[in-house]
Amino acid sequence: MTIPQLNAERPLTDEAVIRVTGIQHSYHTARGPVPALENVDVSAGPKRFVSIVGPSGCGKSTLLMILAGLITPTAGDRYVAGAKVTGPQPDKVAVAFQDACLLPWRSALDNVAFPLELRKDPRAEREARGRELLEKVGLAGYADRYPRELSGGMRQRVAVARALIQRPAVLLMDEPFGALDEQTRMDMGEELLRLWDEIHNTVIFVTHNLAEAVYLSDEVIVMAARPGRVVERVLIDLPRPRPVEITETEKFLHLRNRLWRLIRSQE
Amino acid sequence: MSTVDEVRGRPVADVALPEPERDRSRRTLLGWRLAVVALLLVCWELVPRLMSAPSAFIVPLSASLRAGADQWSPIVGSLWPTLSAILVALVFAWLVGIVAGFVIGTSPRLRFLLLIFGALYAVPLVVVYPLISVWLGPGQVSKVLFASLYGVIPVLLTTASGVRSVDEGLRRSAQSMGASPRQLLTKVLIPAALPVVVSGLRLGGGLVLIAVIVCEMLASTSGGIGTLITAYRVQFNAGAVYFCILVVLAFALVMDQTLGAIERRVAGDAAKTTRTQPTPG
Amino acid sequence: MTRLLHSTRDAQLAVGLLVVLLATWELLARLGVLTPETAPAPSVIASAGSDLVAGGLFFDVRITLTYVLVAFVLALVLGVGLGLLLSSWPLVAQVSVGFLTFLLSVPKSLFLPLFILVIGIGGDQKIAFGAFSSFAVIVMATMVGIASVDPNLVAMARSQGARRREVFSKIYLRSMMPTLLEAARIAMILNITGVLIAEMYVSRQGLGYLVNLYGQTFQVAPLLAVIAVITVIGIALNELLRWCERRQDRWREGT
Numbered sequence: 184m185t186i187p188q189l190n191a192e193r194p195l196t197d198e199a200v201i202r203v204t205g206i207q208h209s210y211h212t213a214r215g216p217v218p219a220l221e222n223v224d225v226s227a228g229p230k231r232f233v234s235i236v237g238p239s240g241c242g243k244s245t246l247l248m249i250l251a252g253l254i255t256p257t258a259g260d261r262y263v264a265g266a267k268v269t270g271p272q273p274d275k276v277a278v279a280f281q282d283a284c285l286l287p288w289r290s291a292l293d294n295v296a297f298p299l300e301l302r303k304d305p306r307a308e309r310e311a312r313g314r315e316l317l318e319k320v321g322l323a324g325y326a327d328r329y330p331r332e333l334s335g336g337m338r339q340r341v342a343v344a345r346a347l348i349q350r351p352a353v354l355l356m357d358e359p360f361g362a363l364d365e366q367t368r369m370d371m372g373e374e375l376l377r378l379w380d381e382i383h384n385t386v387i388f389v390t391h392n393l394a395e396a397v398y399l400s401d402e403v404i405v406m407a408a409r410p411g412r413v414v415e416r417v418l419i420d421l422p423r424p425r426p427v428e429i430t431e432t433e434k435f436l437h438l439r440n441r442l443w444r445l446i447r448s449q450e
Numbered sequence: 451m452s453t454v455d456e457v458r459g460r461p462v463a464d465v466a467l468p469e470p471e472r473d474r475s476r477r478t479l480l481g482w483r484l485a486v487v488a489l490l491l492v493c494w495e496l497v498p499r500l501m502s503a504p505s506a507f508i509v510p511l512s513a514s515l516r517a518g519a520d521q522w523s524p525i526v527g528s529l530w531p532t533l534s535a536i537l538v539a540l541v542f543a544w545l546v547g548i549v550a551g552f553v554i555g556t557s558p559r560l561r562f563l564l565l566i567f568g569a570l571y572a573v574p575l576v577v578v579y580p581l582i583s584v585w586l587g588p589g590q591v592s593k594v595l596f597a598s599l600y601g602v603i604p605v606l607l608t609t610a611s612g613v614r615s616v617d618e619g620l621r622r623s624a625q626s627m628g629a630s631p632r633q634l635l636t637k638v639l640i641p642a643a644l645p646v647v648v649s650g651l652r653l654g655g656g657l658v659l660i661a662v663i664v665c666e667m668l669a670s671t672s673g674g675i676g677t678l679i680t681a682y683r684v685q686f687n688a689g690a691v692y693f694c695i696l697v698v699l700a701f702a703l704v705m706d707q708t709l710g711a712i713e714r715r716v717a718g719d720a721a722k723t724t725r726t727q728p729t730p731g
Numbered sequence: 732m733t734r735l736l737h738s739t740r741d742a743q744l745a746v747g748l749l750v751v752l753l754a755t756w757e758l759l760a761r762l763g764v765l766t767p768e769t770a771p772a773p774s775v776i777a778s779a780g781s782d783l784v785a786g787g788l789f790f791d792v793r794i795t796l797t798y799v800l801v802a803f804v805l806a807l808v809l810g811v812g813l814g815l816l817l818s819s820w821p822l823v824a825q826v827s828v829g830f831l832t833f834l835l836s837v838p839k840s841l842f843l844p845l846f847i848l849v850i851g852i853g854g855d856q857k858i859a860f861g862a863f864s865s866f867a868v869i870v871m872a873t874m875v876g877i878a879s880v881d882p883n884l885v886a887m888a889r890s891q892g893a894r895r896r897e898v899f900s901k902i903y904l905r906s907m908m909p910t911l912l913e914a915a916r917i918a919m920i921l922n923i924t925g926v927l928i929a930e931m932y933v934s935r936q937g938l939g940y941l942v943n944l945y946g947q948t949f950q951v952a953p954l955l956a957v958i959a960v961i962t963v964i965g966i967a968l969n970e971l972l973r974w975c976e977r978r979q980d981r982w983r984e985g986t
Contacts, residue, residue, distance in 0.1 A: 251890050273892030284887040288905055288982045298891040301901075329982040349891065482826045507848045562744035572969035573962045574924040576931065577939070580946025581954055585769055656836040663838040668931055668943070676840075680932075683844040691844045698841055706836045 199262070200385045201276065201353045202226030203250060206259035208242070219245050220256070221410040227353070227385045234388045234396035235404045238446060242411025243389045244281070247357050250387060251278045264352065273298060277351035279359045283338040285330040285345075291317060291337075292326035295344045316344040319378065336367040343375070347382065356388045360395070372398055373427055380424065393442045397421075398430055403442060407449035415445055509689045514696070517689025524678060525694060532662060532674035535593045539658045542594065543601030544651055550602075551609025551647075556639070564610055567603055575600055579665055588669040593662055600661035601654040608650025612643035645717035652709040659702055771952040780956035788941075792960065795938040798854060798926045799919075799968075802861030806918055810866050811911070814873025824874055831874075834867040840928050847933060857929045857937070864925030865918035872914030876907030908979060916972035923965055 206223040209216040219242045227233045235243045248254040252271040285294045296313035320340040360368045396403045405414045495511040554560045579596050586592040624638045666676025682690040760772030817827050850856040930939025945954035
């Protein structure tokens with residue numbers, strides 16, 4: 184079977200909703216700068232689900248924070264919808280963080296509505312939209328619960344709802360299901376796809392779970408460590424919608440193994 | 451997580467640095483602190499001169515030192531009543547606090563007493579001193595009693611909480627290995643509770659010092675350096691007042707550092723060294 | 732749930748013990764075991780207390796409480812302000828923590844003569860000294876609070892477009908609130924102690940002055956009555972602030 188491949192050096196089309204080019208980034212430590220990312224180009228077209236995988240320390244989370252505009256890279260440019268930007272773009276780009284990052288002193292509803300509060304939307308509208316989003320992620324009955332009263336999976340759902348309430352053109356997700364047990368992780372993945380079917384925006388999804396990456400994505404960017412760089416972009420041409428059973432098909436396993444070999448070959 | 455570097459709030463304590471770097475930063479910190487002290491002293495010398503303030507209120511450092519030299523023998527003479535009261539009260543507060551804390555901490559039936567002592571923490575105990583001095587006269591005895599009372603409460607509370615926080619599993623496993631009640635006490639409870647207990651001792655030590663100074667300042671017949679400070683204030687001898695304050699501050703620094711060093715040694719390097727519990731007075 | 736039951740039972744036992752002690756005291760005094768001059772019966776103290784109230788005790792209560800509350804607000808505003816300022820530079824923060832820790836353990840009363848020499852012996856001086864007594868605690872708590880803010884929450888808020896001011900009010904201030912409220916409760920105790928010491932040292936009015944007066948003149952019954960009033964005030968203010976802490980702590984675990 185031949186797998187269509189994208190060349191990492193391929194010229195970026197203006198179609199890309201979000202893209203970064205020529206990213207260099209290094210951290211300052213007592214022993215001098217340590218390069219974290221070297222010459223990284225990443226882009227995602229409209230309505231694409233793109234995953235970034237790689238060994239720990241390859242800078243995939245850093246890359247996501249750069250895409251989010253939360254870290255200014257040492258060098259390189261960032262474009263959202265064709266325009267060069269330097270900071271966060273809350274009206275276009277939303278971020279779901281690794282550990283849910285809920286405000287512990289706010290109820291689930293107030294957490295979901297937080298971006299609207301920052302936008303100074305009227306209270307009634309915030310509440311209505313917040314409830315709508317909570318219902319969408321299956322937490323309609325939990326609006327008044329505090330984060331500590333929710334399970335890990337529920338907290339992550341709240342975080343996803345909070346990101347989606349911004350109606351973002353791009354949703355950045357930093358290992359959102361990394362802290363969950365395997366069963367919950369699978370359920371969350373399935374549910375994320377169902378949600379995404381509805382919203383159909385661009386998603387960039389960082390994970391270290393290869394099966395998860397294959398199951399969710401249209402394409403997977405494979406990174407290597409020391410220094411962090413893009414090794415290859417792999418197109419995932421599995422049909423959608425994708426039932427869970429697809430994870431048992433030969434094609435799925437083939438793609439997963441290919442990613443596995445790519446990562447192994449870099450070590 | 452390296453991603454937080456750019457957005458992180460500034461850390462206050464020098465945590466998580468590798469050993470040599472922590473040492474170096476500790477040394478530079480000490481250097482900076484000494485520099486600040488030096489700056490303060492220079493300001494103390496210069497500001498009163500530039501302001502030409504009345505000498506009864508604010509005097510430069512050099513004038514304070516001169517006043518201290520003039521009054522050298524009464525100041526040295528006043529140190530003994532203060533120091534002896536602190537030492538005796540320290541022993542009382544520590545002994546009573548540790549024993550009572552142990553008894554209350556290990557006995558579920560006496561636990562309710564912690565509620566009373568906890569509530570006493572909210573009471574400004576200074577007002578009890580006049581009562582004690584009515585009962586016992588304003589001399590050394592009432593000073594020691596008041597200071598012991600002042601210092602005993604944190605020692606008692608921390609000891610009790612230290613004993614209570616000893617892991618139940620630890621206790622059970624020792625018992626299952628056939629530890630006698632005495633062995634349980636000396637081999638499990640005391641070593642396990644020690645770090646917390648020692649932090650209470652430091653806290654209580656600070657309070658004893660505070661209490662002794664307060665008594666001495668309030669009662670003109672009590673003797674000691676606090677009484678002397680009040681006397682100089684009444685005579686408008688500002689230089690001598692400041693000199694005595696410096697003497698007590700120096701003593702407080704030595705005492706706090708000593709107790710802190712003991713605390714660190716007992717608790718090991720892993721324990722946090724910053725104090726969160728403040729001392730009233 | 733069992734914890735709650737335990738603590739109510741403990742409270743009952745504590746109150747019971749106090750009642751028994753008071754009754755024993757009363758009994759011993761009536762039997763003549765205790766001398767009325769040095770240890771008057773609780774009933775005698777109570778009547779001395781009602782005489783004091785008739786004689787205008789509330790005037791002194793109001794004065795002392797006013798000093799305490801003004802000192803409290805002053806210390807809170809200045810302390811939080813300075814804490815924020817010092818936290819802006821890591822080196823300044825690290826250097827000043829040493830001084831603040833030292834200031835916490837030092838007898839604050841030492842500086843009372845300085846306050847008198849500089850400010851005088853009026854109400855200003857009581858307030859200034861009261862505020863000074865708790866100042867270091869609040870500065871310290873502010874700095875500890877700032878250092879403990881979760882940087883991920885700050886990143887999250889920024890990604891959603893929060894401006895500096897919003898990050899401060901909605902993330903920093905809110906995260907620091909538990910630390911600050913606890914510090915405020917401790918500060919209140921220190922403010923009361925400070926104002927009382929200042930009043931006992933030099934003054935013509937206020938509860939501290941009364942304590943000193945009755946102590947100097949060996950009037951034990953009114954002295955004990957005033958001490959009882961101060962005790963009630965201290966515990967009441969402490970419980971009030973503890974209630975505030977619990978109220979805003981509902982989202983936290985274990986409280």
